[in-house]
Amino acid sequence: MSDTGFKVIVVGGGMAGLLLGNGLQRHGIDFTLFEADPEVSERDGFQIRLGAPAIAGFNACLDDESRKSLYPKFGHSGGVVSSAPILYDSRLRVLLDLTKFPAYTKSAPITRVALRDHLSAPLSQAGHIKYSHKFTNYKCVKDDAGKTKVKVFFTDGSEDVCDLLVSAEGAWSKTNRQIGLNNITHLTSHWNLAAKCSIDTDRLARLTPEFERGPIAVSHDGLFFFFSASEGTLEAGNEHVWLLGDAIHAMTPGRGMGGNQAMCDTADILPRIVQLAEKSKTQKLEDRDYQVAVAAYEKEMFPRAFDWVRKSGGTDDKSSVDASSLFGRVTLFIMARLLDAAYAYGTACKVLGYGPRDDAPELM
Ligand SMILES: Cc1cc2nc3c(=O)[nH]c(=O)nc-3n(C[C@H](O)[C@H](O)[C@H](O)COP(=O)(O)OP(=O)(O)OC[C@H]3O[C@@H](n4cnc5c(N)ncnc54)[C@H](O)[C@@H]3O)c2cc1C
Numbered sequence: 001m002s003d004t005g006f007k008v009i010v011v012g013g014g015m016a017g018l019l020l021g022n023g024l025q026r027h028g029i030d031f032t033l034f035e036a037d038p039e040v041s042e043r044d045g046f047q048i049r050l051g052a053p054a055i056a057g058f059n060a061c062l063d064d065e066s067r068k069s070l071y072p073k074f075g076h077s078g079g080v081v082s083s084a085p086i087l088y089d090s091r092l093r094v095l096l097d098l099t100k101f102p103a104y105t106k107s108a109p110i111t112r113v114a115l116r117d118h119l120s121a122p123l124s125q126a127g128h129i130k131y132s133h134k135f136t137n138y139k140c141v142k143d144d145a146g147k148t149k150v151k152v153f154f155t156d157g158s159e160d161v162c163d164l165l166v167s168a169e170g171a172w173s174k175t176n177r178q179i180g181l182n183n184i185t186h187l188t189s190h191w192n193l194a195a196k197c198s199i200d201t202d203r204l205a206r207l208t209p210e211f212e213r214g215p216i217a218v219s220h221d222g223l224f225f226f227f228s229a230s231e232g233t234l235e236a237g238n239e240h241v242w243l244l245g246d247a248i249h250a251m252t253p254g255r256g257m258g259g260n261q262a263m264c265d266t267a268d269i270l271p272r273i274v275q276l277a278e279k280s281k282t283q284k285l286e287d288r289d290y291q292v293a294v295a296a297y298e299k300e301m302f303p304r305a306f307d308w309v310r311k312s313g314g315t316d317d318k319s320s321v322d323a324s325s326l327f328g329r330v331t332l333f334i335m336a337r338l339l340d341a342a343y344a345y346g347t348a349c350k351v352l353g354y355g356p357r358d359d360a361p362e363l364m
Pocket of ligand 1: 244
């Protein structure tokens with residue numbers, strides 16, 4: 001086991017893993033992506049809303065042609081108009097109109113299957129993805145030349161070797177646990193049930209006007225319902241093993257930022273991998289090179305992604321206020337008045353020519 005090349009293994013073909021795979025392929029880096037699911041899978045057919053952070057990942061990893069054919073697959077964003085929900089009580093009386101919140105970022109919907117197919121097609125074509133490979137663990141070893149290598153093992157007994165392992169396995173990341181980070185807390189205090197159905201245009205037109213204004217959120221007795229209709233998814237840590245997306249910063253879905261941040265990670269991680277690959281062409285990479293590269297990636301990713309973990313409720317999901325309690329109603333009343341003030345301020349700014357900046361002009 002001795003060579004001079006530089007090989008990357010990505011575990012997990014979700015949003016972040018597939019997007020990073022496109023970036024690696026574009027830069028001609030030797031890599032294999034292992035995905036636990038079979039190639040044909042209807043899993044995760046829900047819609048997801050993505051905005052500027054995901055676009056930063058697309059810009060880093062996809063070529064012009066791929067991006068040009070991706071954006072028409074998104075639904076309408078409604079412009080810089082917010083896609084935040086309006087919170088109602090159980091009799092559909094408005095409690096809090098979050099669409100007035102000027103800081104809500106622009107986003108547009110896309111089905112997960114459409115996004116996955118778009119990102120996986122070029123990788124499958126080039127033979128970079130191995131489906132039905134469930135990762136179990138890794139082991140760092142030295143090759144004959146004293147170079148650190150990462151051996152990666154799968155449930156079917158197969159294994160592969162690389163110089164850099166990127167774990168993009170999502171919120172149940174085994175790598176996260178094996179390196180001893182173990183920073184993902186699975187909430188048992190809340191259950192999140194998601195269901196979707198297709199509705200034809202006639203039925204869509206007959207929905208109450210509230211649906212046209214934006215997503216509807218109803219909070220009552222500790223239950224939080226969210227409806228939306230749209231056109232239309234332990235080994236010590238090692239510098240050779242990096243974490244990407246939900247594998248390091250899983251968050252509750254309330255703020256719609258998990259996928260955005262996972263994809264934005266690719267924009268921070270890719271240049272560091274490209275630098276290592278370039279350097280490996282002329283000299284032997286030392287462990288120190290990997291340490292410097294991962295530290296640079298984490299310096300960008302930590303404050304950005306963990307800020308959204310916090311804003312999404314952290315491990316103490318108090319992001320929804322119970323509108324059926326007196327405390328909840330008073331809190332919502334005060335929040336509504338603060339939002340009115342923020343809305344008035346935003347409108348005044350617009351009149352004076354300081355409208356909100358469109359941070360995702362690619363989305364219609
Ligand atoms: C209901 C809901 C709505 C959401 N809405 C939004 C939204 O509107 N906007 C937004 O930005 N985010 C949203 N999110 C969050 C978003 O889905 C996640 O943050 C995003 O999918 C994380 O991407 P990822 O690539 O890190 O992980 P994932 O997408 O979870 O991908 C992980 C991949 O790794 C594979 N895998 C797992 N274990 C192994 C293993 N042992 N071996 C091999 N492969 C493995 C899995 O099969 C999967 O393909 C939502 C989440 C939920 C639950």
